[in-house]
Amino acid sequence: MSFAETGAAAIAAGIDDMYTAFLAGDRARFDEHLHEDVTTWETHLPGPLRTRKELDEFRDTRDSAGERPVLAALFATEKRIDVWGEVGVARYVLVARSVGGGPEQRSRVTDVLRCLDGSWRIVHHHSELVRP
Structure with missing residues (x-):
């Protein structure tokens, strides 16, 4: 297996683990997949968050207000990784x-990652809600 194929498999596994960690409420494990300087752009966020510190501040405020999403399922499909x-x-x-219940939500996501010390970390995350 080439380095590119091995890297793509590791990235795919990391994405799956990240969303499994979210469902489990395991923020520390979720954050293992993020670089400290990750930029996070999502439809529901209050503008782009330019570091993990800004993301943490948003999540702390959301969570303390009881607004953390409660999901039955969260998973990535139709993956294309280069x-x-x-x-x-x-x-x-x-x-x-x-x-x-309620309607399923789908978002188009692009993650840019860097391999640092043998571990893939997301440095930019962009997610856009797909309107029905």
Whole structure:
């Protein structure tokens, strides 16, 4: 297996683990997949968050207000991952299903990753809600 293929497999596994950690409420494990300087751009966020510190502040405020999403399922599908040296790009559809039912939500996601000390970390995350 080439370095690019090995890297793509590791990135795919990391994405799956990240969303499994979210469902389990394991923020520390989720954060293992993020670089300290990650930029986070998502439809529901209050503008781009330019560091993990800014992301943490948003999550702390959201969580203390009891607004953390409660989901029955959260998973990535239709993954397309490319690796060039120590840089990778993952594109996928993120599917979210609420505990109480309701319509499934789908988002188009692009993650840019760097391999640092043998571990892939997201340095840029962009997610856009797909409107039905």
